[in-house]
Amino acid sequence: MSDFDHAAIDEMLSSRVRLAIVAFLAGAGEAEFAVVRDATRTTDGNAGAHLRKLEEAGYLTVTKRFVARKPQTLLRLTDRGREALLSHVAHLERLLPQGGAER
Amino acid sequence: MNEEEARADIAAIRTALEQGRSYAAARSPDMIVWGVAVALGYLGTYAFVRGVSPVSPGVIWAAAIGLPWLYSLRGAIRRLAGAVDPGQRPLTASAMRMLWFGCGIFLTTLGVAADWTGEAQRGWFDAVVAGVLGIGFFASATLLKLAWLRWVAVCWWLGELALFSLRGHSAALPLGAALMLVLLAGPGLALRRRAPQPA
Numbered sequence: 103m104s105d106f107d108h109a110a111i112d113e114m115l116s117s118r119v120r121l122a123i124v125a126f127l128a129g130a131g132e133a134e135f136a137v138v139r140d141a142t143r144t145t146d147g148n149a150g151a152h153l154r155k156l157e158e159a160g161y162l163t164v165t166k167r168f169v170a171r172k173p174q175t176l177l178r179l180t181d182r183g184r185e186a187l188l189s190h191v192a193h194l195e196r197l198l199p200q201g202g203a204e205r
Numbered sequence: 206m207n208e209e210e211a212r213a214d215i216a217a218i219r220t221a222l223e224q225g226r227s228y229a230a231a232r233s234p235d236m237i238v239w240g241v242a243v244a245l246g247y248l249g250t251y252a253f254v255r256g257v258s259p260v261s262p263g264v265i266w267a268a269a270i271g272l273p274w275l276y277s278l279r280g281a282i283r284r285l286a287g288a289v290d291p292g293q294r295p296l297t298a299s300a301m302r303m304l305w306f307g308c309g310i311f312l313t314t315l316g317v318a319a320d321w322t323g324e325a326q327r328g329w330f331d332a333v334v335a336g337v338l339g340i341g342f343f344a345s346a347t348l349l350k351l352a353w354l355r356w357v358a359v360c361w362w363l364g365e366l367a368l369f370s371l372r373g374h375s376a377a378l379p380l381g382a383a384l385m386l387v388l389l390a391g392p393g394l395a396l397r398r399r400a401p402q403p404a
Contacts, residue, residue: 118217125218129225131298141224191218197211 114159115190119144120152124161124187127179135175153177161186226297227349235277235305236393240385242273247382254375266320270313277309300348308341328372331381335365338389349396357392364388 115121122142127133133141139149156162161183165176179187246269252258253265275282312334319325339361346354364384371377 118214121214122217122221125221126225126228129222129227129297130229131225133225133228137228141221141228187218191215194211194215197208198215199208 112186112190112193114156114161115186117152119148120156121190123149123152123156123177124179124183127162127177128184128187132176132178135177138177156183159183223297223350227351230298230301231349231351231396233302234393234397235273236396237390238276239273239309240388240390240393242269244382244385244390245269247378247385251375251378251382254378266316270316274309274313277306297348301345304344304348305341308337312337326373328374328377329369331377332365332369332372334381335361335368335384339365342388342392354392357388360388 115124119142123138126138126141130137135149135153138153139146142149144152153162153164157164159182160180162180163178165178167174167176246266249258249260249265249269250262253260253262315333316325316330319330324330339358341358342354342361343358346352346358361384364380367380368377368384371380
């Protein structure tokens, strides 16, 4: 615990909503905007703001398309986003006693 | 950040990951395609048996089984044709695919063997199909953490008993079609429409 470096925590993932979005997409691979919004219990505006930040950081890609004449926004985690999540989890685990993450 | 906050963050990440995996695994339209195709196979055979349709069951089942297989293997076919590999699938999605892929291979090979040897005429095969689909849904309920899928499995096993008791009787054909629509295409549709549980 003493070797934990606060500066090493990814600022982009310090937000619970952004962390949940990245983790959800890490499991799903890709998902529609509405699905991610519902999974993270946010509003359209809030989810949109967090997604823009994640897109600007290169953590996810946003693809807009039309399916049956309806607009659809598809979100996909990038390799950079996946690596950031893994790195963030590794940092969090350093805060726990040996094997503490298994509890 | 202290130890408790770190623990809470890790737990939240795990929950979100599981939701994502579950979502990815459940949204495939394969169940709907197979449910509708096999139901049409049963109804086509029933129409032939009743003298309503001249199309032989061999042709009907070749289409009712062959076309869904082409659909389910579309990713592999696209990759063979040079498309880019979509990369690593989430673990739950892979486990679901392999579970249902295994069920499909078993039922297709057994069905071909039963037809080849004339055993299919005795009517037991439909009950085996229902039993295997019950196993598939029972395992899927655990993989997707969806308890209601266990009830779908139970319904398939009850259907298995009904189909076995009707073996060799033409009434098994519309019953098989109904089971495919209600207990395979139906859950497939419900899974596609299901919103992920809030974190």
